[in-house]
Amino acid sequence: MDSLTAEMDQPRVGHDVVASARDEWLTVMAWRIGITVVGLGIWEGISGRLVKPFWISSPSAIFEQLAGWYESGDLWMHIEITMTETILGFVFGAVSGVTFGLALGLNKRLAAVLDPFVVAFYSLPKIALAPLFILWFGVGLLSKVVMATFVVFFLVFYNTYAGTLAVEQELVDVLRLMGATRWQIVRKVILPSVLLWIFTGMKISVPYALIGAVVGEMMASNKGLGYLIQASAGQYDTAGVFAALFVLMIIATGLHELLKQSEKLMLRWKEEST
Amino acid sequence: MNPLIEYRGIARRFTTRRGTVTACENVDLTVNEGEFLAIVGPSGCGKSTLLNMAAGLLQPSAGAVFYRGDKVPEPNTRVGYMTQRDTLLPWRTVEDNVAIALELRGQDRATRLRMAHDWLHRVGLMGFEKAYPGQLSGGMRRRVSMARTLAYEPETILMDEPFGALDAQLRLVMHDELLKLWAATKTTMVFVTHDLTEAVTLADRVAVFSPRPGRIRAIETVDLPRPRDVFRIRFDPRFGALHDRLWGYLEENVREGVRVG
Numbered sequence: 001m002d003s004l005t006a007e008m009d010q011p012r013v014g015h016d017v018v019a020s021a022r023d024e025w026l027t028v029m030a031w032r033i034g035i036t037v038v039g040l041g042i043w044e045g046i047s048g049r050l051v052k053p054f055w056i057s058s059p060s061a062i063f064e065q066l067a068g069w070y071e072s073g074d075l076w077m078h079i080e081i082t083m084t085e086t087i088l089g090f091v092f093g094a095v096s097g098v099t100f101g102l103a104l105g106l107n108k109r110l111a112a113v114l115d116p117f118v119v120a121f122y123s124l125p126k127i128a129l130a131p132l133f134i135l136w137f138g139v140g141l142l143s144k145v146v147m148a149t150f151v152v153f154f155l156v157f158y159n160t161y162a163g164t165l166a167v168e169q170e171l172v173d174v175l176r177l178m179g180a181t182r183w184q185i186v187r188k189v190i191l192p193s194v195l196l197w198i199f200t201g202m203k204i205s206v207p208y209a210l211i212g213a214v215v216g217e218m219m220a221s222n223k224g225l226g227y228l229i230q231a232s233a234g235q236y237d238t239a240g241v242f243a244a245l246f247v248l249m250i251i252a253t254g255l256h257e258l259l260k261q262s263e264k265l266m267l268r269w270k271e272e273s274t
Numbered sequence: 275m276n277p278l279i280e281y282r283g284i285a286r287r288f289t290t291r292r293g294t295v296t297a298c299e300n301v302d303l304t305v306n307e308g309e310f311l312a313i314v315g316p317s318g319c320g321k322s323t324l325l326n327m328a329a330g331l332l333q334p335s336a337g338a339v340f341y342r343g344d345k346v347p348e349p350n351t352r353v354g355y356m357t358q359r360d361t362l363l364p365w366r367t368v369e370d371n372v373a374i375a376l377e378l379r380g381q382d383r384a385t386r387l388r389m390a391h392d393w394l395h396r397v398g399l400m401g402f403e404k405a406y407p408g409q410l411s412g413g414m415r416r417r418v419s420m421a422r423t424l425a426y427e428p429e430t431i432l433m434d435e436p437f438g439a440l441d442a443q444l445r446l447v448m449h450d451e452l453l454k455l456w457a458a459t460k461t462t463m464v465f466v467t468h469d470l471t472e473a474v475t476l477a478d479r480v481a482v483f484s485p486r487p488g489r490i491r492a493i494e495t496v497d498l499p500r501p502r503d504v505f506r507i508r509f510d511p512r513f514g515a516l517h518d519r520l521w522g523y524l525e526e527n528v529r530e531g532v533r534v535g
Contacts, residue, residue, distance in 0.1 A: 173331055174361045178375040178426065179351040188374070192365045269365040269406045 057238040065243040079247060081224040085141060085213035086255075089148020093209065094202055096149070097156025102194070105164025106186065122158060126151045126212070130219050139220045148212035155205035156198065163197025164190060196270070199263045206255045214248065225251075278430060278462050279305040279328050283337035285487075286323050297323045298488035301337070303481060305430075310456065310463040312473035314524070315483025321466040322358075323488075325432045328464065329355050354428035356419055358435045362407040368394065368418050369403040375426030393421040397451060413444045417451070424455055430462040437472070449475055449504040457501060470524060474517055475504050482523045491523040 040059045047058035069075035104111040104118075130147055137143035171189050180188070217226025225244050232240025285299035298320030305311050305328075313321050326332035327339045330350035339346045362371045369390045370377075376386035394400055397417040407415055416437060423431055437445045453476065456463060467473050473480045474496055482491040498512060507513055 168361075170357060170359060170361050171363060173329075173349070174355060174357075175374070175378070176349045177329055177331075177351060177353060177355050177428075178378055180378045184378055188378075189363065192363070195365075267365075269367075269408070 054236065054238060057242050061239040062242045062246065065237075065239045066246070069243070075247070078223060078225050078228050078244075079251070081141070082210075082213055082217065082226065082248075083251065085144040085148055085216070085224065086209045086251075088145045089212055090152050090202075090206065090209040092145070092149040093152025093205065094156045097153045097158075097201065097205075098160050098198055100153075101157045101160025101198075102164065105161050105194070106190070111161070118157075122154050126154065127215050130216050134216065134220045139222070144213045144216035144221070144224070147216040148209040151208045151212040152205040155208060156201040159197045159201025159204075160194060163194035166197070167193045196267060199259075199267065203256070203259050203263065206259055207252055210248065210252055210255070275306040275309065277304045278307040278342060279464070280340040281324065281327070281337070282340070284324070284327070284334045284339065285336040286320060286327070286332070287335045296487035298483075298486075299336075300489050303490060303493075305462060305464055307462055308460050309478045310465065310476060312465045312467060312477035312480045313483060314467055314470055314473045314480055314520070315488060316485045316524075317468055318486050319483045319488035320486065321468075321483060321488065322434050325355070325434050325464060325466055328430070328432060329353050352428060353430045353432055354423040354426065356423045356431065356433045356436045358438055360407070360415055360419065362415060362418055362422070364407050367404050367406060368399065368410070371407065371418055372422045372425050374422065379426075389425060390421075393425045394418075396455065397421045413440055413448070416440065416448060420448075420452065420455070424459065424461075427459065428461065430464065433463065433465045435467050436465075438467070438469075445472070446504055452476070453500075453502060453504060470517060470520055471508060474498075474513060474520070475502065475507055480520060482520055492520070494520060 043056065044059050047053050047056055047061075053061065066075065069078075104114065126147075129150060130143075133143045133146045133150075137146055167190050171193070172185055175185050175189055213224070214226035214229075217224035218230045221227045225248055228244040229241050232238075232244060281301050281303040284301040284303075286297045288295045288297060297318075301320075301324065303324075313324065315321050323332060327334055328341070328346060328350065330346045330348040333348075341347075341350055341352065363374070366374070369387055372390040372393055373381075373386040376389060381389075391400070391403060394403060397420060399414060399417055399421070402410065402414065407418065410418065416439075419436070437448050440448065449472065463477075465473070465476060470480075477496055479493060479495050481493045483489065484491050494516060496516060498507060498510065498516075
């Protein structure tokens with residue numbers, strides 16, 4: 001009799017655990033939605049009553065602005081430009097950063113020789129190079145791609161290089177004793193162990209790629225979200241500035257999520273170990 | 275018996291910011307082919323240093339180490355090394371970890387996995403082939419390490435306190451497994467530990483070291499018959515006598531250590 005009741009209790013306990021986890025999730029979601037609604041409500045409420053719309057615009061005006069850009073087709077055009085610059089900059093920067101980081105990490109002499117130059121360039125605020133790039137590569141797409149590439153390159157390079165230095169010597173030694181060649185050690189120990197660092201570098205550099213592209217656009221261009229912000233502000237169009245910022249926020253969040261998912265796929269061993 | 279590893283007049287000094295530390299000195303030691311030699315001594319007496327030298331990962335400051343009559347190459351690919359710390363590759367599954375040495379030798383995947391599964395079976399880890407090391411307990415990871423080291427049949431196996439982190443019961447189980455696996459392969463074993471009972475249970479000969487700078491205090495032959503029952507052998511009177519005698523060499527140092535520390 002006892003064992004029967006115990007068995008009957010079993011699934012109910014499991015069910016309760018699942019249910020309480022779902023309840024927890026629903027509560028969290030409800031709070032999030034609540035905060036968003038209340039926040040937007042307060043914003044809408046004080047705009048035009050307590051604070052002039054000139055300063056803070058209002059959610060409805062921003063929505064109208066977005067709808068207007070959407071209908072005219074401007075929205076997609078600007079998004080496409082900024083995304084192209086960001087993605088190209090990210091890809092070029094990441095590829096060159098990983099390559100250069102591994103080259104220095106695997107070649108101690110090269111690393112020693114280039115160290116002061118790398119540090120000097122790394123310390124330089126990359127954004128300060130934007131005017132120079134515009135001067136060299138014009139006001140079009142290219143100067144922004146170069147800008148984003150440059151920013152991403154240093155972040156990814158630095159992480160990759162640090163990753164090669166952090167490879168556990170004991171792991172390398174064990175494989176050397178098994179008779180592994182230099183190339184086998186690179187492929188089977190160094191690369192997999194640096195991968196985690198490369199991903200960290202890439203993840204933190206995504207928003208910076210966007211920053212590089214947008215800053216370039218704000219300085220000199222006639223397209224892109226950075227241009228939209230700059231042009232709207234120039235016309236004292238606060239709703240336009242907020243609308244462009246909102247789009248940027250959505251894009252940045254989307255990119256971050258995308259990278260998080262791909263990291264999960266690539267580093268399955270880490271996911272399952274914890 | 276043929277000498278396999280010979281330490282001749284070895285000393286090893288390390289330079290630190292506080293000055294020079296001598297890990298070991300005046301070490302003359304011969305490891306014979308096919309024997310199970312245990313090196314016992316307090317921590318910091320340079321036991322691991324000796325293993326690193328046999329592996330060709332570290333050079334002596336004085337003297338020379340010979341392997342089959344020649345100077346030890348860097349690295350010495352005829353030895354397998356099982357260190358105190360975990361050196362499984364965390365991004366590889368258990369089976370791919372065990373199979374790695376054969377993979378390096380260009381064996382095809384089917385063959386090397388068959389071999390890996392065979393070894394996982396022997397160390398009682400069937401069903402965990404696809405797990406990652408991070409999902410296993412400490413004892414299971416040690417078993418995988420052992421399987422990986424034995425699987426590619428190196429001529430000599432160096433073990434540096436391989437079971438130091440395990441609890442006493444599990445350690446006995448591992449001793450039992452190790453002796454059974456070793457009996458089947460007859461590999462030369464050099465086993466470093468600070469646990470005298472462990473040394474006497476496993477080895478053919480035990481070398482006792484003094485604290486830093488490490489020197490050989492005594493080398494004794496363990497005249498206990500094989501196969502040994504690791505769970506009962508501690509109660510054998512011959513075990514007790516030998517343990518007492520070896521303890522005599524260690525005791526002085528332990529007492530000194532208490533006074534100094």
